[in-house]
Amino acid sequence: MLIAFGLGAMILLALIGAVEVICLLSRKFWRKGAAETVTLSIIPAKGHMDNIEYLVRAAQADLHWLENSRGRLIVLNLGLDEESKNLITEMRGVELLEEEELCPLLQNTLIGQMYSK
Incomplete structure (x- = not known):
């Protein structure tokens, strides 16, 4: 049996x-x-966030499984405290951007995608 x-x-x-x-x-x-695409994942972050590391690692895992895509993970600083900033800057593959840096990045990325075809 x-x-x-x-x-x-x-x-x-x-x-x-x-x-x-x-x-x-x-x-x-x-x-x-299939054409390769660029995927942007943006995490808005403000103040002290106890779960910021979890959020970033979960987003990295999601980006890892996308096929035919180059992923960029951006944490948008809306007033993070120093501890959270330090944690993010120590993580590989994560960009910490200020609010005023986001619009030019999006414009360059989208325009670059439209004209590269």
């Missing part, structure tokens, strides 16, 4: 693995000719 249960579990796991491999390969070949 135990052997049959173990064999059934192995077959089920093998099927799940095979389906995952097929999905991965199909996504890779289907998107071969």
Whole structure:
């Protein structure tokens, strides 16, 4: 009985693995000719935020799984305290921008995307 249960579990796991491999390969070949995009994730931050590290790491994880996309993670400083600023500047792959720096960045990014095609 135990052997049959173990064999059934192995077959089920093998099927799940095979389906995952097929999905991965199909996504890779289907998107071969798709245009690369730039994805901006902007986190507005103000004051002292106990959960800022969690928010940034969750956004980084989301950007990591995007296909055919270069992701940029921006924390918009709306008056962060020094502790939160220091935490953000120590993290790799995160930009800390002031309010007045955001509009020029968006204009350059969007215009650059429109004319690069």
